[in-house]
Amino acid sequence: MVKVGGGEGIQYGPLCEDLAALRAEGHALVLVHGGSAETNRVATLLGSPPRFVTSPSGYVSRYTDRAALEAFLMVYCGKINKQLVERLQALGVNALGLSGLDGRLLVGRRKETVRSVEGGKVKVLRGDHTGTLSAVNTELLELLLRGGYLPVLTPPALSEQGVAINVDGDRIAAAVAAALRAEHLLLLTGAPGLLAAFPDPTSLIPHLDAAQVLSGLNAAEGRMKKKVLGAAEAVAGGVKRVVLASANVPNPIRSALAGQGTVID
Numbered sequence: 580m581v582k583v584g585g586g587e588g589i590q591y592g593p594l595c596e597d598l599a600a601l602r603a604e605g606h607a608l609v610l611v612h613g614g615s616a617e618t619n620r621v622a623t624l625l626g627s628p629p630r631f632v633t634s635p636s637g638y639v640s641r642y643t644d645r646a647a648l649e650a651f652l653m654v655y656c657g658k659i660n661k662q663l664v665e666r667l668q669a670l671g672v673n674a675l676g677l678s679g680l681d682g683r684l685l686v687g688r689r690k691e692t693v694r695s696v697e698g699g700k701v702k703v704l705r706g707d708h709t710g711t712l713s714a715v716n717t718e719l720l721e722l723l724l725r726g727g728y729l730p731v732l733t734p735p736a737l738s739e740q741g742v743a744i745n746v747d748g749d750r751i752a753a754a755v756a757a758a759l760r761a762e763h764l765l766l767l768t769g770a771p772g773l774l775a776a777f778p779d780p781t782s783l784i785p786h787l788d789a790a791q792v793l794s795g796l797n798a799a800e801g802r803m804k805k806k807v808l809g810a811a812e813a814v815a816g817g818v819k820r821v822v823l824a825s826a827n828v829p830n831p832i833r834s835a836l837a838g839q840g841t842v843i844d
Contacts, residue, residue, distance in 0.1 A: 581608065582748060659733070732751070753809040763822070773806075806823055
């Protein structure tokens with residue numbers, strides 16, 4: 580199970596080449612991807628620049644009103660998903676792109692309100708299209724895997740009321756990995772792993788014990804907090820090994836499998 584982020588500077592070429600090589604060796608693979616940097620650019624061009632909120636517990640997330648959701652759908656489900664499918668097909672991989680909406684692949688609960696800390700005060704925001712994942716359609720994924728496809732998955736999920744909701748991609752990857760009983764979950768990003776003194780790459784934390792993975796939140800900055808949280812949910816769900824590693828190295832999947840990053844087991 581592989582999740583690749585969508586931050587500025589993420590390179591998809593080496594990732595797709597690695598996926599193709601591993602698929603040729605007979606490995607069953609599922610890819611989840613992000614698309615935050617391109618979504619920010621497109622949303623700004625459309626006149627709805629991105630807005631981010633910080634929860635009282637310190638997690639940063641995108642405020643997704645309907646206008647933001649439409650830009651999100653354009654980029655995640657359209658441009659990036661299909662570009663990844665195109666790259667993989669060119670490498671001989673029968674990739675199939677799906678959002679969480681398709682076939683009720685990912686179902687969750689929409690949040691009634693979102694709390695945001697602004698100017699030292701907690702504000703309650705309404706009209707947000709975000710939520711938490713509650714179910715994964717494993718039957719559909721297993722059908723695709725048995726058929727020789729490589730599923731390329733992206734948010735959003737579908738709410739229980741049939742509305743698209745933005746669910747964090749790292750937590751989607753954790754839930755899918757647990758549902759499929761995956762041995763490994765690789766969370767690939769622009770950083771070499773969890774850093775004790777961000778952004779110093781020499782401060783890489785090479786290992787976290789699975790029983791104490793949430794201790795990594797003390798070192799995590801920004802989006803890395805969600806990755807640590809996703810890692811904790813994955814190991815709690817039965818995934819044997821999670822690796823936080825760089826997407827921008829040669830053979831990023833093999834590198835992560837070899838322990839180049841922060842290994843959680």
